[in-house]
Amino acid sequence: SFVAGVIHPWRVSAFERLLWRACRGYLVANFVEMPEPMEDPTTGESITWVIFLISYWGEQIGQKIRKISDCFHCHVYPYPESEASREDTISGLHSQIQDLSVVLEETEQYLAQVLDKVVVALPTWRVQVQKMKAIYLVLNLCSFDVTEKCLIAEVWCPVRDLTQVQDALRQGSYKSGSSVECFVQRIPTSESPPTLIRTNKFTAGFQSIVDAYGVASYQEVNPAPYAIITFPFIFAIMFGDVGHGLLMFLFALWMVLYEDSPSLRQASNEIWLTFFEGRYLILLMGAFSIYTGFIYNECFSKATVIFPSAWSVATMANHSSWSSAYLATHPSLTLDPNVSGVFRGPYPFGIDPIWSLATNHLNFLNSFKMKMSVVLGIVHMSFGVLLGAFNHVHFRQWHRLVLELLPEMIFLLALFGYLVFLVFYKWITFTAAESLVAPSILIHFIDMFLFTSNADNLPLYRGQVPVQTVLVVLALASVPVLLVGTPLYRWSRSRAPRTGRPAPVATVEQEPLLEGQEAGNSVNSTKEDVESGEHGADDKHLDLAEIFMHQAIHTIEYCLGCVSNTASYLRLWALSLAHAQLSEVLWTMVMRNGFVRLSYVGGVVLVPVFAAFAVLTVAILLVMEGLSAFLHALRLHWVEFQNKFYVGAGYKLCPFAFAPDAWE
Amino acid sequence: RALGFALPLVLFSAFWGLVGIAAPWFVPKGPNRGVIITMLITTAVCCYLFWLIAILAQANPLFGPQLKNETIWYVRFLWE
Numbered sequence: 134s135f136v137a138g139v140i141h142p143w144r145v146s147a148f149e150r151l152l153w154r155a156c157r158g159y160l161v162a163n164f165v166e167m168p169e170p171m172e173d174p175t176t177g178e179s180i181t182w183v184i185f186l187i188s189y190w191g192e193q194i195g196q197k198i199r200k201i202s203d204c205f206h207c208h209v210y211p212y213p214e215s216e217a218s219r220e221d222t223i224s225g226l227h228s229q230i231q232d233l234s235v236v237l238e239e240t241e242q243y244l245a246q247v248l249d250k251v252v253v254a255l256p257t258w259r260v261q262v263q264k265m266k267a268i269y270l271v272l273n274l275c276s277f278d279v280t281e282k283c284l285i286a287e288v289w290c291p292v293r294d295l296t297q298v299q300d301a302l303r304q305g306s307y308k309s310g311s312s313v314e315c316f317v318q319r320i321p322t323s324e325s326p327p328t329l330i331r332t333n334k335f336t337a338g339f340q341s342i343v344d345a346y347g348v349a350s351y352q353e354v355n356p357a358p359y360a361i362i363t364f365p366f367i368f369a370i371m372f373g374d375v376g377h378g379l380l381m382f383l384f385a386l387w388m389v390l391y392e393d394s395p396s397l398r399q400a401s402n403e404i405w406l407t408f409f410e411g412r413y414l415i416l417l418m419g420a421f422s423i424y425t426g427f428i429y430n431e432c433f434s435k436a437t438v439i440f441p442s443a444w445s446v447a448t449m450a451n452h453s454s455w456s457s458a459y460l461a462t463h464p465s466l467t468l469d470p471n472v473s474g475v476f477r478g479p480y481p482f483g484i485d486p487i488w489s490l491a492t493n494h495l496n497f498l499n500s501f502k503m504k505m506s507v508v509l510g511i512v513h514m515s516f517g518v519l520l521g522a523f524n525h526v527h528f529r530q531w532h533r534l535v536l537e538l539l540p541e542m543i544f545l546l547a548l549f550g551y552l553v554f555l556v557f558y559k560w561i562t563f564t565a566a567e568s569l570v571a572p573s574i575l576i577h578f579i580d581m582f583l584f585t586s587n588a589d590n591l592p593l594y595r596g597q598v599p600v601q602t603v604l605v606v607l608a609l610a611s612v613p614v615l616l617v618g619t620p621l622y623r624w625s626r627s628r629a630p631r632t633g634r635p636a637p638v639a640t641v642e643q644e645p646l647l648e649g650q651e652a653g654n655s656v657n658s659t660k661e662d663v664e665s666g667e668h669g670a671d672d673k674h675l676d677l678a679e680i681f682m683h684q685a686i687h688t689i690e691y692c693l694g695c696v697s698n699t700a701s702y703l704r705l706w707a708l709s710l711a712h713a714q715l716s717e718v719l720w721t722m723v724m725r726n727g728f729v730r731l732s733y734v735g736g737v738v739l740v741p742v743f744a745a746f747a748v749l750t751v752a753i754l755l756v757m758e759g760l761s762a763f764l765h766a767l768r769l770h771w772v773e774f775q776n777k778f779y780v781g782a783g784y785k786l787c788p789f790a791f792a793p794d795a796w797e
Numbered sequence: 798r799a800l801g802f803a804l805p806l807v808l809f810s811a812f813w814g815l816v817g818i819a820a821p822w823f824v825p826k827g828p829n830r831g832v833i834i835t836m837l838i839t840t841a842v843c844c845y846l847f848w849l850i851a852i853l854a855q856a857n858p859l860f861g862p863q864l865k866n867e868t869i870w871y872v873r874f875l876w877e
Contacts, residue, residue: 362836362840363839443855444861467861493860557853560856
């Protein structure tokens with residue numbers, strides 16, 4: 134009799150020993166290793182099993198053997214006694230194996246065919262599923278009608294596009310072949326509408342830097358069209374250098390000319406995308422920097438002599454008899470504009486190139502740049518105050534024109550406009566002949582506020598003191614007008630008997646629409662005050678106190694802000710000085726060393742020197758200084774310019790679009 | 798040769814006046830007309846003011862440049 138089975142290879146020796154001991158040698162055991170590993174059905178590992186065949190005689194030994202095999206977790210198989218039945222079993226098993234392998238093959242082939250068919254159709258399916266998912270996501274935003282038969286979506290729509298929306302709805306209903314049409318209905322609301330400013334690819338960059346500070350309130354004047362030019366201009370004042378501006382301009386030009394190339398558009402680097410989005414901004418910044426570079430007469434820190442210099446060294450030398458011996462003993466000498474013929478009229482375009490050779494050029498340049506910063510700052514701020522007039526006119530708040538704009542302008546112009554006048558007056562009327570007794574504008578300005586006078590400081594013009602007194606009194610008088618004018622006016626208006634209720638939400642505003650079966654985005658439910666008309670004062674005391682408080686804060690902020698913001702514009706001077714000094718340092722300490730040797734060796738040395746100069750120019754002057762000037766120009770716009778008129782409390786319209794994560 | 802003050806003043810005022818006052822009339826009609834006119838006027842005002850400040854600051858200098866003796870020698874004999 135036989136017992137045949139398979140056993141785990143690790144248990145073979147123990148199994149053999151146990152069998153030998155248990156059956157006392159009344160058996161013959163044969164162990165053969167399998168030719169290839171097979172998978173264990175219980176654990177799934179592939180193990181090289183060992184096949185064993187035990188021949189024994191005697192029933193009891195057989196039972197013992199079977200029990201032992203059970204203990205060792207062997208898989209036992211029936212082993213027929215006779216040779217013929219063994220052969221039959223083997224052939225039966227072989228045919229079974231063949232059948233099974235045929236079935237497996239056919240199944241795999243069939244599977245491959247099905248998968249091939251699916252691969253062709255898979256992209257279409259994916260798109261369909263994405264579309265369905267996106268549509269359902271949007272439909273989830275709608276709400277159900279009372280009758281539960283249709284969906285309602287409340288959306289904001291610009292009045293100008295209303296007919297387009299109606300057309301689109303009609304087309305959609307027609308194409309889908311539905312019996313019920315979608316329709317649109319305007320409903321009144323007291324919510325404040327979102328702000329929509331239409332931009333093209335050029336203006337989008339500038340609008341985004343204005344929006345980064347605050348989205349314009351509904352129908353407020355938008356500072357972006359002016360910022361298109363003033364922002365690059367203010368940047369250029371701080372960056373002024375022809376060479377650096379040209380590099381920046383060319384970089385931006387490359388981006389603009391190749392803006393449709395997909396490799397530029399779809400880069401994943403965020404920093405690159407930021408630069409790419411602002412390519413028109415950088416283009417204008419570079420262009421204006423070239424202009425201011427010409428005015429500052431700086432090209433990689435070197436001055437260009439386009440026109441002959443206005444200062445004549447020869448005349449001075451002849452007048453003071455500067456012989457070569459005299460020059461040898463005096464290391465530095467000054468040109469005197471009082472000597473006739475030395476100064477021949479101002480350089481027609483920009484700063485005279487002689488100043489870049491002078492050792493005292495910072496004396497002149499600092500005075501020029503500080504006055505320039507103050508003048509440009511006051512002009513910028515006045516422009517900001519004037520823009521407020523657009524707001525007052527648009528919202529029909531005429532009283533604010535007289536009670537707010539006028540006192541603000543008087544305050545600003547009487548004090549700081551007068552300062553601008555003093556600067557220009559001194560430039561025009563005081564010549565070198567009076568240079569020893571030239572009055573100091575700063576001392577005059579301080580004395581103007583303190584109502585004192587300084588005997589050493591000559592007046593600029595006859596009658597200066599009374600004029601200044603009048604201006605200061607005018608400015609001081611405008612402060613209380615600004616403080617209580619508007620609140621008193623509104624209070625008196627609310628106390629006067631009214632003929633009827635003021636019209637509810639004015640017709641010029643956008644109103645939400647009611648649509649069925651068409652989706653839109655739900656509206657932010659911000660209960661902000663609508664900026665049109667005046668509300669009936671339900672609770673007069675609270676309203677009045679709030680108005681007074683608001684106006685007091687505004688007055689203090691404006692008056693103190695005028696002083697501090699004017700000083701803040703001095704950063705235009707500071708940054709342009711820093712830029713000029715940095716580029717000069719790069720020239721004298723890096724590039725000039727490449728020109729020291731005049732031999733062929735010098736030519737070879739020039740190459741790495743230029744490489745260092747180029748790398749440092751790009752890294753420090755273009756990137757670092759560029760970012761710095763950008764930041765300060767941004768600050769000047771956001772704070773000093775915009776706090777004169779801009780409220781920026783609105784929210785943007787999110788136009789209807791499928792959410793991008795629906796495409797995942 | 799005297800450079801004169803009147804000639805640059807007239808020239809540049811005329812140029813920026815052309816850009817800021819005359820050119821806006823010739824901008825073709827389109828959706829961007831307002832933006833382009835704003836840009837032209839702003840550019841003209843900014844650039845003209847900047848140039849004006851630069852030239853007025855140098856019109857009546859109260860002091861002259863202080864030069865090193867090498868510079869004086871170079872400029873005297875090579876520039877003039």
